[in-house]
Amino acid sequence: MKIESQQRRTLLKMLGAGCACCVCGSANARLLKYPLHATEIGSKTWAVHGESSHFNLENGGNIVNVGFVEVPDGVVVIDTGPSKRYGQALLALIEKTVPGKPILRVYNTHHHPDHCFGNQVFDPTLIAAPQGVIDNINEEGNAFADNMYRLVGDWMRGTAPVAPTVVLDAATEEVGGRQFSLFYLSGHTSADFVVRDDTTGILFSGDLAFLYRAPTTPHADIATWQAAIDSLGALDRDLILPGHGPSDSRGESLAQTSDYLAWLEDTLAGAVDSGLTMNEAMQLPIPDGFASLNVVREEFERSVVHLYPDLEDQLMPLIDVTR
Amino acid sequence: MIHSKRIRSTTSRYISRLLLAGFMLSATVASAVIHASTPADPFGSVMWKTMVDTYFTGGDVVFDQRVIVSAPKSAENQMHVPITVDATGLENVKQIVAVADLNPIQHILTVRPEQALSFIGFRLKLQQSSPIHVGVQTEDGTWHMGGALIDAAGGGCTAPAAAHSVSNWMKTLGETRALVRRDSKGDARMTIRMRHPMDTGLASGIPVFYMNKMVVKDDAGGVVAELDLFEPVSENPTITLKPSVGNESSVLKVSTRDTEGNEFAFPLSVPAVLAQ
Numbered sequence: 148m149k150i151e152s153q154q155r156r157t158l159l160k161m162l163g164a165g166c167a168c169c170v171c172g173s174a175n176a177r178l179l180k181y182p183l184h185a186t187e188i189g190s191k192t193w194a195v196h197g198e199s200s201h202f203n204l205e206n207g208g209n210i211v212n213v214g215f216v217e218v219p220d221g222v223v224v225i226d227t228g229p230s231k232r233y234g235q236a237l238l239a240l241i242e243k244t245v246p247g248k249p250i251l252r253v254y255n256t257h258h259h260p261d262h263c264f265g266n267q268v269f270d271p272t273l274i275a276a277p278q279g280v281i282d283n284i285n286e287e288g289n290a291f292a293d294n295m296y297r298l299v300g301d302w303m304r305g306t307a308p309v310a311p312t313v314v315l316d317a318a319t320e321e322v323g324g325r326q327f328s329l330f331y332l333s334g335h336t337s338a339d340f341v342v343r344d345d346t347t348g349i350l351f352s353g354d355l356a357f358l359y360r361a362p363t364t365p366h367a368d369i370a371t372w373q374a375a376i377d378s379l380g381a382l383d384r385d386l387i388l389p390g391h392g393p394s395d396s397r398g399e400s401l402a403q404t405s406d407y408l409a410w411l412e413d414t415l416a417g418a419v420d421s422g423l424t425m426n427e428a429m430q431l432p433i434p435d436g437f438a439s440l441n442v443v444r445e446e447f448e449r450s451v452v453h454l455y456p457d458l459e460d461q462l463m464p465l466i467d468v469t470r
Numbered sequence: 471m472i473h474s475k476r477i478r479s480t481t482s483r484y485i486s487r488l489l490l491a492g493f494m495l496s497a498t499v500a501s502a503v504i505h506a507s508t509p510a511d512p513f514g515s516v517m518w519k520t521m522v523d524t525y526f527t528g529g530d531v532v533f534d535q536r537v538i539v540s541a542p543k544s545a546e547n548q549m550h551v552p553i554t555v556d557a558t559g560l561e562n563v564k565q566i567v568a569v570a571d572l573n574p575i576q577h578i579l580t581v582r583p584e585q586a587l588s589f590i591g592f593r594l595k596l597q598q599s600s601p602i603h604v605g606v607q608t609e610d611g612t613w614h615m616g617g618a619l620i621d622a623a624g625g626g627c628t629a630p631a632a633a634h635s636v637s638n639w640m641k642t643l644g645e646t647r648a649l650v651r652r653d654s655k656g657d658a659r660m661t662i663r664m665r666h667p668m669d670t671g672l673a674s675g676i677p678v679f680y681m682n683k684m685v686v687k688d689d690a691g692g693v694v695a696e697l698d699l700f701e702p703v704s705e706n707p708t709i710t711l712k713p714s715v716g717n718e719s720s721v722l723k724v725s726t727r728d729t730e731g732n733e734f735a736f737p738l739s740v741p742a743v744l745a746q
């Protein structure tokens with residue numbers, strides 16, 4: 148009886164919290180506004196930093212870094228945010244920051260919804276990415292959209308995935324009087340695209356680099372990702388704008404992402420080898436070095452689900468079966 | 471048919487409750503009425519009464535903190551939602567039954583741990599956000615309940631298995647990976663992962679086809695654990711059990727069967743507990 152009432156109290160608490168959110172969300176439906184702010188991270192270069200949390204009904208999916216650069220003849224945008232509404236707010240922020248300048252190019256670093264679901268508000272003939280990113284958006288965009296509506300609700304109103312129309316494969320591109328170097332990598336997803344402004348040396352790494360926020364792994368191949376980090380580490384650059392977290396002048400985001408991924412892979416391989424269930428693995432301790440990363444426990448739990456099956460297929464011994 | 475076990479008439483339930491009450495020498499009309507009532511569900515399931523009437527019959531139903539159900543709050547991949555049940559705090563366990571209340575097919579699995587700890591790890595397909603209920607029935611007939619609420623986006627049970635995107639998947643049917651580890655004295659931990667599409671029959675154009683039986687026996691042929699698996703168990707069933715095999719080395723014998731009558735069998739060596 149005592150147990151029963153305890154459980155009921157816990158549940159009521161959960162329901163209470165859930166309801167409060169729903170009421171908030173719908174009552175403020177017409178007032179939803181992304182508090183976007185442009186931070187100058189280099190000469191004529193701005194970062195729009197998102198929150199270091201998860202998609203939720205309060206942040207509307209604004210957890211991502213977007214960048215824009217004023218070039219001699221216009222503006223170049225790197226990633227577009229999680230929703231149409233975000234895209235509109237981003238457009239307004241760009242217009243306020245560099246008034247009267249036309250947008251000449253929009254790059255998508257990869258197909259995750261927080262990075263490209265603002266595409267809708269831009270001229271599709273200006274949105275560019277490697278073929279792999281385009282294919283991924285076409286294949287998974289609709290499923291991501293369903294999921295985002297569920298996670299952040301009304302912030303998503305009117306949002307639909309839009310794939311880039313300009314296929315990139317060159318090593319460099321000149322946009323409006325400025326040269327950008329283009330790097331075709333993978334590991335965070337099957338197609339990760341990195342852009343460097345060759346004038347300022349600012350590297351827009353997309354989600355190959357995270358800083359002070361635990362990396363996400365839903366489409367990750369850890370070994371390939373580590374190789375991509377190595378190649379980014381070898382590039383000439385002055386500053387990195389990671390996919391999530393503050394801008395980074397010391398390469399800390401690359402080191403931190405690499406260290407975390409190495410720990411993650413080792414830990415999960417050890418868990419599989421010990422025969423732990425996924426749920427048991429989710430409860431393993433997170434070492435001090437990573438414990439302060441934002442949302443690390445949540446991301447670690449998600450990574451168990453993402454990475455365990457492949458590790459099981461690699462590490463568990465094959466048994467002779469009679470049939 | 472395994473399915474016939476799932477449904478028992480209300481009458482037989484009522485009679486067994488009366489018998490139980492009589493045995494306890496405290497039977498009064500009042501206590502019979504109390505026994506017949508079902509406790510409120512802490513997970514607030516709209517299907518709770520139906521779950522009890524269908525799957526948790528033949529004894530009292532009580533929520534019990536000794537039934538520890540570990541599950542993620544939200545399903546990262548609805549095709550593979552991990553659940554671990556630890557009821558090792560309960561004595562005389564007869565069977566463990568896991569159901570997903572709001573799945574189109576609710577019964578996930580039943581385990582009878584004969585010479586094994588009351589522990590199981592498995593993964594399930596979840597069609598939508600749902601309460602999971604796990605009933606652990608002890609020898610006195612009582613169902614000790616635990617559970618979890620899992621948030622999900624939709625599509626787990628009616629989506630085709632990943633195997634169907636590979637053309638020659640029948641060739642790897644029954645391919646097995648397994649390992650046995652020692653993690654406490656006298657007991658072992660075994661994890662088995664077998665290739666099987668576990669088709670629910672709900673994905674369009676793909677008939678029902680799943681592994682429905684797994685038996686683990688010891689060296690002497692005694693049953694260690696017996697499992698009835700159902701459609702919601704994830705593709706490539708991955709099951710963790712804790713056989714109580716003593717400290718010596720031994721060989722477990724595992725056999726499985728699917729709904730097409732395919733049978734797979736393999737031995738699993740259990741290492742001895744190392745002398746400290």
Ligand SMILES: [Zn+2]
Nearest residue numbers: 257259335354
């Ligand atoms: Zn990403």
